[in-house]
Amino acid sequence: MSVHFEERSGVVPCKTPWGSWYQTMEEVFIEVQVPPGTSAKEVKCRLGSRDIELQVRGKEVFKGRLFDVTVSDEATWTLEDKCLIRIVLMKTNREAGNCWSSLLEGEYCANAWVRDQMQRKLTLERFQRENPGFDFSGAEISGNFAGGGPDFSSLQK
Numbered sequence: 001m002s003v004h005f006e007e008r009s010g011v012v013p014c015k016t017p018w019g020s021w022y023q024t025m026e027e028v029f030i031e032v033q034v035p036p037g038t039s040a041k042e043v044k045c046r047l048g049s050r051d052i053e054l055q056v057r058g059k060e061v062f063k064g065r066l067f068d069v070t071v072s073d074e075a076t077w078t079l080e081d082k083c084l085i086r087i088v089l090m091k092t093n094r095e096a097g098n099c100w101s102s103l104l105e106g107e108y109c110a111n112a113w114v115r116d117q118m119q120r121k122l123t124l125e126r127f128q129r130e131n132p133g134f135d136f137s138g139a140e141i142s143g144n145f146a147g148g149g150p151d152f153s154s155l156q157k
């Protein structure tokens with residue numbers, strides 16, 4: 001479901017010195033620009049449930065404790081066109097209110113505006129899941145969207 005929503009509505013990236021990261025309700029995506037011609041043998045990527053490490057050509061790109069817990073056996077990385085590493089982490093907490101404010105604890109933090117846009121996006125994604133007959137991909141949201149937005153679960157249908 002989120003793939004189609006993301007295709008229609010775009011992503012809210014958090015820029016970093018090495019590339020960017022962004023998130024959906026279910027996943028965190030990391031895109032790392034590497035020197036052209038990089039081979040998979042030159043990449044060392046360790047993906048744990050709380051820790052991550054990436055080295056390219058013997059140089060550390062990043063290493064540390066993730067902002068929140070992920071499902072380590074569902075994490076993947078790929079090298080695309082010998083110039084981009086794409087890492088996909090599956091969140092264990094897949095609620096709209098679980099908006100990561102940084103990739104690692106205290107590092108690669110989203111500024112206030114980016115975090116606000118990320119949270120709006122996750123809230124709209126939640127609305128899309130709860131109302132599959134509607135298209136929220138171009139919607140704007142204001143008001144109470146922090147923490148995943150208002151809880152309508154107690155309302156009768």
